Amino acid sequence: MWPKEFDYVRASSVDDAIQQTSDNTDAKILAGGHSLLPAMKLRLSEPGKLVDISRLADLKGISANGTLSIGAMSTHAEIAASADVQQYCASLATACGMVGDHQVRNFGTLGGNIAHADPASDPPTVLVAAGATIHIKRSRGERSVSAEDFFIDLFTTDLEDGEVITRIEVPNLSGHKAAYVKMPHPASRYAIVGVAVILEMDGDTCKSARVAVGGATVSAMRASGAESALSGSSLDDAALNAAASAVQSDISDALMGDVSYPESYRQAMSGVYLKRAVKAALG
Amino acid sequence: MELTGKYTFEADQQSTWDLLMNTKAIAAAMPGVEELIPVEGAENQWRAEASLKIGAIGGTYTGVISMSEHDEPSKYRLTVEGEGQASIINGTAVIELLPNSDDSNKTTIQWVAEANISGKLARVGQRLIKATANMMSKRFFSALAKMLESDSTE
Numbered sequence: 001m002w003p004k005e006f007d008y009v010r011a012s013s014v015d016d017a018i019q020q021t022s023d024n025t026d027a028k029i030l031a032g033g034h035s036l037l038p039a040m041k042l043r044l045s046e047p048g049k050l051v052d053i054s055r056l057a058d059l060k061g062i063s064a065n066g067t068l069s070i071g072a073m074s075t076h077a078e079i080a081a082s083a084d085v086q087q088y089c090a091s092l093a094t095a096c097g098m099v100g101d102h103q104v105r106n107f108g109t110l111g112g113n114i115a116h117a118d119p120a121s122d123p124p125t126v127l128v129a130a131g132a133t134i135h136i137k138r139s140r141g142e143r144s145v146s147a148e149d150f151f152i153d154l155f156t157t158d159l160e161d162g163e164v165i166t167r168i169e170v171p172n173l174s175g176h177k178a179a180y181v182k183m184p185h186p187a188s189r190y191a192i193v194g195v196a197v198i199l200e201m202d203g204d205t206c207k208s209a210r211v212a213v214g215g216a217t218v219s220a221m222r223a224s225g226a227e228s229a230l231s232g233s234s235l236d237d238a239a240l241n242a243a244a245s246a247v248q249s250d251i252s253d254a255l256m257g258d259v260s261y262p263e264s265y266r267q268a269m270s271g272v273y274l275k276r277a278v279k280a281a282l283g
Numbered sequence: 284m285e286l287t288g289k290y291t292f293e294a295d296q297q298s299t300w301d302l303l304m305n306t307k308a309i310a311a312a313m314p315g316v317e318e319l320i321p322v323e324g325a326e327n328q329w330r331a332e333a334s335l336k337i338g339a340i341g342g343t344y345t346g347v348i349s350m351s352e353h354d355e356p357s358k359y360r361l362t363v364e365g366e367g368q369a370s371i372i373n374g375t376a377v378i379e380l381l382p383n384s385d386d387s388n389k390t391t392i393q394w395v396a397e398a399n400i401s402g403k404l405a406r407v408g409q410r411l412i413k414a415t416a417n418m419m420s421k422r423f424f425s426a427l428a429k430m431l432e433s434d435s436t437e
């Protein structure tokens with residue numbers, strides 16, 4: 001399968017990439033190409049020009065300095081293997097390590113993954129639970145938005161044409177118990193249901209909890225009912241059962257499904273995977 | 284594939300009906316549509332072109348929209364036959380306008396649609412078709428609802 005003919009330019013800087021995509025609405029940013037190129041080969045996407053940001057040093061690198069800063073061009077494999085990510089937000093390393101297969105993890109980037117906002121993606125769910133911040137550059141300057149507000153709907157984010165994601169910032173969660181678990185699609189490995197939990201523990205009591213769900217929903221989202229059910233509890237069976245039923249109502253207005261895995265099935269599985277996530281977090 | 288949904292408008296049943304019959308409003312509310320052009324010699328039938336963009340995926344679709352079985356102000360049928368991106372999309376929906384029993388200034392629109400999609404979109408996009416259709420319906424009705432709100436504040 002061949003894509004429609006297109007122009008290709010390698011951006012010389014982030015500002016250059018912004019300018020080339022703001023001047024021309026038919027132009028698209030190219031990062032790892034693992035979502036965009038398949039769509040182009042199927043001719044489901046026919047941009048006239050690709051602006052390649054993959055060699056921009058400004059968008060690379062991971063650093064941990066109070067908070068974790070991940071360049072948008074970091075690949076899933078780099079994030080999964082990063083000692084800084086494992087220390088500050090281990091469940092993000094887990095999620096990136098579960099993306100697709102080796103080829104996808106070696107090319108696909110975190111910036112591309114969240115810009116694309118496939119509902120079946122893994123990293124967005126952890127970023128929402130972790131309270132991450134997305135940093136964006138545009139011709140008028142820079143702005144930042146919380147992960148929770150960034151993901152709006154199916155393939156729909158807060159990002160506008162002519163904007164480039166520069167980095168993703170994650171708070172230091174090293175003192176928390178956290179986990180990401182997913183039910184992978186048997187063929188693509190994309191998430192049918194993914195649940196991220198981040199627990200602040202005080203002895204055996206859960207002081208506070210953050211829970212996010214993806215895969216089952218049109219976009220990654222917080223599950224506040226489940227968070228309340230876990231907070232203040234000792235995470236015993238009663239609390240887990242209450243949280244498992246709360247998460248199902250939290251996501252009831254945003255469910256998605258298909259012929260193989262209908263909405264009702266994914267909704268039920270969100271409860272099952274929430275329990276697994278809490279157990280995995282407590283290790 | 285069956286699609287169902289509902290949406291509540293802040294208007295009485297007749298005003299909601301008038302809005303749903305207003306082709307200018309419908310064209311403005313349909314995602315990616317510029318205008319509805321009446322089909323010559325046919326009643327309640329329009330031609331439309333839509334350029335849709337969802338994430339990295341986008342393309343142009345053309346089709347014919349028709350309304351029938353009018354039962355003013357409570358029920359009608361909306362039929363769409365379209366094609367684009369090497370795919371054929373056919374759908375027919377029965378749309379009901381249900382007045383709210385406690386508040387006459389609220390009307391709930393409820394639709395039951397049967398949609399058939401064949402071709403490339405069906406082959407490669409199976410997992411997303413239903414959610415996409417639901418998102419488009421939600422955008423359509425919420426855009427119409429916004430028009431009502433801006434009318435009443437004028």
Ligand SMILES: Cc1cc2nc3c(=O)[nH]c(=O)nc-3n(C[C@H](O)[C@H](O)[C@H](O)COP(=O)(O)OP(=O)(O)OC[C@H]3O[C@@H](n4cnc5c(N)ncnc54)[C@H](O)[C@@H]3O)c2cc1C
Pocket residue numbers: 028029030031032033034035036037038072073098099100101104107108109110111112113114115116118120121122123159163164165166188189190191338339
């Ligand atoms: C077989 C297969 C299996 C997969 N399985 C999984 C999975 O299990 N879980 C999962 O989460 N993902 C999965 N993916 C998706 C994978 O993670 C993609 O790599 C990722 O979604 C896109 O990243 P990319 O760098 O390849 O982006 P590209 O394909 O280059 O770009 C994607 C979109 O984002 C835009 N974009 C890219 N970077 C930026 C930026 N910095 N600023 C603004 N816009 C930008 C582009 O313009 C384009 O619209 C899979 C992909 C494949 C092919």
